[in-house]
Amino acid sequence: MFLHFPILKASCHCSEKDISKPLHIPGLPPMVSLDFPGPCRDRNDMAYQYLLESSPEMSSSAGVIINIFYTLEHRALDAVKKGECRPGKQIPTFCVGPLVSSNDGVNGAEECQTWLDCQPTGSAVFLCFGSMGVFPEQQLKAVATGLETSGRIFL
Incomplete structure (x- = not known):
């Protein structure tokens, strides 16, 4: 979204908060301006x-390091790599996640991954x-409440 930000600005002459139609950002589903982080909605x-x-x-x-894994965000990562967010600017992405930390100083990523791997x-x-x-x-x-009533397991 941030890579595509100048293109969004150029395509409209009003603040994003005043746009009612869904906006199309490469690699992402259509988004309404209320989905944007607060500062991204107001040009002032x-x-x-x-x-x-x-x-x-x-x-x-030279590239962007992201705390994510490819399978989870492949559409967005592919759009960045292919230069769709900034036409003509192919940007290498380096997925290093998920990085999880705990208060006891022990990284919990391995435990989380093991638990996820054991699920259907x-x-x-x-x-x-x-x-x-x-x-x-x-x-x-x-x-x-939504997670609890969904009947699904979650992390």
Whole structure:
């Protein structure tokens, strides 16, 4: 999304928060502006300007290191690698995840992977909110309730 950000801006002369139709970003399903992180919706926000200025820097880098694994985000990763997010800018991506840490200083990734590997194919829901995964209490409770009532196992 951030690599494609300048193209989104050029395609519309209003703030993203004022766009009601779904927006198409290579490698992602159509998104409405409410799906965007807050600063990406308002052109008057200083963070918006920073993201807009940093996007070309990302596309001129030697590559992007991402805490993800290819199978989970292959469409988005392929779009970045093929230069679809920034036409003519093929950007190498390096998947290094999932990286999981615990408070006791022991990396829990191996334990999580072992547990997932023991589950029947397609039976587990994997949620990863990343380091920026901060939600209002009501939203977190809604996610927890949805997981609990889904009847599916989850990590």
